[in-house]
Amino acid sequence: MSNAGLTIFDGALLRSIDLNLPELEHGVTGAQLLEISESKVSESLSGLSLPPHIKEAAISRVSAGDDVSFRRAEFNREQASEKLGVFVSAVADALTDTPVVVSILDGSTLKLILEDEDDFAMLAENLFTDLDEEDKGKLPKSQIRKALSLMGAEMGVPPLSDFPILDNIIKKHDADGDEELGQAQFAELLQPILQEIADVLHEKPITIVQNVEIFNGSKLRKILADEKTLKCLVEKMVKDNQGRADLIKNLMIENGKELGLPPLSSENESVALLYETIQSQLNKRDKETSDASTEEEFMDALKDILGRFAELLESTPVYSATTL
Template sequence: MSNAGLTIFDGAVLRSIDLNIPELKHGVTGARLLEISESKVSESLSGLSLPPHIIEAAISRVTAGDDVNFRLTELNRQQASEKLGVFVSAVADALRDTPIVVSILDGSTLKLFLEDEDDFAMLAENLFTDLDEEDKGKLCKSEIRKALSHMGVEMGVPPLSEFPIFDDIIKKHDADGNEELGQAQFAELLQPVLQEIADILHEKPITIVQNVEIFTGSRLRKILADEDKLKCLVENMILDVSDGKDNQGWADLIKTLIEKNGKELGLPPLTSDDEPVALLYETIFSEVNNREKETTNPSKDGFIDALKDILRKLEESLEATPVYCVTNL
């Protein structure tokens, strides 16, 4: 699934992968089968190179812990397909438990800027203003490199460390000198540089793993399943804000409790700017407000029941529709 330029690999796409290996006319060694398995999984995940620990776990499941002998074993086509299925399932299970979030940079975001004159003019102006810290109205050509870094993955520009050809592009467009440029000249230089980057990415996209925290309700689910732990947690949460309880309505108090204890509960930050997170809490707190209005004489037990009910609704919502917060864009 994807959202806002991000793609979440949670293993779902691997569940329907074709386990046939038509290129195998005869048998294959276990070592070769592992290479084929890793290649097929990567291809299904838009060329993503999986973290070593996921690959190692998949290999361990396929080889049943006997890596050396398995690699030397000759497998027929049926055996190879079966082992491929084991490998794929292992990777899918790992991604289900710990999804990987990536941005696939294929030049499309840059082309949107380049195809709209107004959007590009605003982009160039904002970059020029941000980089012109001394407000001289001039920037060196070499500032193009900073402009690209400033745009970043969110605007479709890969990190310089992931795109070695950056240096060649900058030199090709004479964008590494000390000559000073005005805003219009800077924009004229930036445009062909971005166009070439977009063209290269279109031919060979780059996949960038993002630092994103995904909230599926799993931690809250474990807490809710342990009645004693849940009771203790709820009582501690209430004690933590007990001084203000008499002056707060249920909705405000529950909001305070969630804001103070969200991390321990495995909930997304209440202050997050991500739209799905905001919508989640808006829906939940609307129910709290309605419940508070219907209660004429709220008691402590009634409040605790209401809080537990809200936590269960949050867990159900996150299980049905996980949300995530990007921390490095």
């Protein structure tokens, strides 16, 4: 799936890759086979170089953990095709568990923002408000760096580690000092910096590879089908003297990862909206989840709420990406 320069590789494309190696007239060494395997996978993934951890996992599986011996071994065409299949399956499985997001930053996203005065004004205002934690109405110039970090790859700004020229751009616009700026001055300084970043990326685009965790309700449904695991999570919190009225809320927040729930973050509007929707449903169930309710009634209420959350995630999956 792709959108505006962003592509998510989840392993599906690799399931139908051609595993035949008709170009092999003779045998091939394990080392050569690994090069062929990586090349075929990369070609199927639009030229993407495999992230190191995925490549290492695939090599470990195809070599049965003995990389050195495998590279020295000789394989005929049939054996090579079989080993290629193992390598491809390992990569596909890794991408299924943890898909990879590839973003091509070419300045187009930034240019769209800059071309619309209202969009840029809203962006600058939101960044200023988020950074002005003490509500002073002033920010030091140096906060421009943090503003760019907050925008991130999703808004077309690459991280400094992938875009070292960013440091030069910031210094060029004298945005490293302690001089304090009001909101309007902050926007005036941010605009030319974003324009220069966009121009540089237009000349030389950058590809950003990220791991992405997809929350689509599948893990939550597995937990709901495993009542023993669900009860263990509840009992752990009950031992911590959690009141039943608040237990469901606390369970989702403190054990969200185990349940397959997206982390509650104010920076992700879709996640905040999901939790608000569930919170409103929880408010309606307060009487049913009171301390006086039986264990069976409580578990029924819990499964009903989590089941609703699973439905919401299934219809509106949440993606959480981390730069590799």
